Amino acid sequence: MARIHLHLLSDSTGETLEMIAKAALAQFDDSEVLRHFWPMVRSQQHLDRIMGEIAANPGLVFFTLVNEETRGRLEERCHTLGLPALAVLDNVTDALEAHLGQEAKGRPGRQHRLDDAYFARVDAIQFTIAHDDGIAWEDWEDSDIILAGVSRTSKTPTSIYLANRGYKVANIPIVVESPPPQALFGLRRPMVVGLTTAPERLIQVRRNRLLSLSQSPDTDYVQAEKVESEVKYARRMFADNSWPVIDVTRRSIEETAAAIINLYNERKASGIKGPVGPKPI
Incomplete structure (x- = not known):
């Protein structure tokens, strides 16, 4: 049975990221996936603490981080560790930007604002x-x-x-x-x-x-x-x-x-x- 660590990093509650990961994992049998959930990642200091855990348990890294500095640091650290890091919403956002003719508003947790x-x-x-x-x-x-x-x-x-x-x-x-x-x-x-x-x-x-x-x-x-x-x-x-x-x-x-x-x-x-x-x- 395959065994992997899956790290999920979000700048908000992480609900969307968890649902995407759950839907994807449902397509695979005979695998043991150890999920590590890291919500509300909004500072480089917080990210640095998480990176220690990721280094200790290397595996796949999925993230939804809109802050360019934070996500850039994550991608750099993952590259150094030789770990794949995937921004799961980028392709969807890019497609919407192209069809709507406007740039996405990169605000952490925007979908969870108190509206x-x-x-x-x-x-x-x-x-x-x-x-x-x-x-x-x-x-x-x-x-x-x-x-x-x-x-x-x-x-x-x-x-x-x-x-x-x-x-x-x-x-x-x-x-x-x-x-x-x-x-x-x-x-x-x-x-x-x-x-x-x-x-x-x-x-x-x-x-x-x-x-x-x-x-x-x-x-x-x-x-x-x-x-x-x-x-x-x-x-x-x-x-x-x-x-x-x-x-x-x-x-x-x-x-x-x-x-x-x-x-x-x-x-x-x-x-x-x-x-x-x-x-x-």
Whole structure:
């Protein structure tokens, strides 16, 4: 198995750099990558301290540094050590400069400045946390997206991920014995998305959850016939209300969120609104 050190240096939070590295590494199997993350690198003194660690653990160096002196020093030191250093956004920035006919503004962390979009994202996160697991359903009309699904279909983590992208999200568990509020079936503004999964996979996830809580796995919560009935009940509700459905069986949280965002954008572009009247089960 190949084993390498990967150093990620950013002049901001490094979120973008981490996502790029993660996406690239997903293309390679049978490799052990030791990631070293260095955010907020905005001075040569800070860089010099980091270079000691890089020299002790030589490997690949990916960076997003806009300060010419800092990045120049990094490239020089890496060249001396015989290490490849790649500015991962340079090609994208160069292409945009050429097509837009203007020079990029080299301000560290520019994409993370405290603008209206930042505060909108904070507002979305606060809203989403306050509307988890069916709480405060009276405010659902203020949501952008509502996720519905049986227990352990990744509703909460997907909601939080979407909130970090700026969407106000509420989620509601679909329980046979306790139907959702009637308000869910008459919403106009939010897009309701049904999350489902294969019963076998759901049983496995639920069983692991019970074991992690030191609870007995011998309950209806993981009983095959019971779980299959739950999934069918939820699917019937989704179909009766014409809600889009996403099967999360083999999807990561990021993949599920990306599919939801695509649905949301398509709905927004078409001007489609929610159902006029309820179709509860």
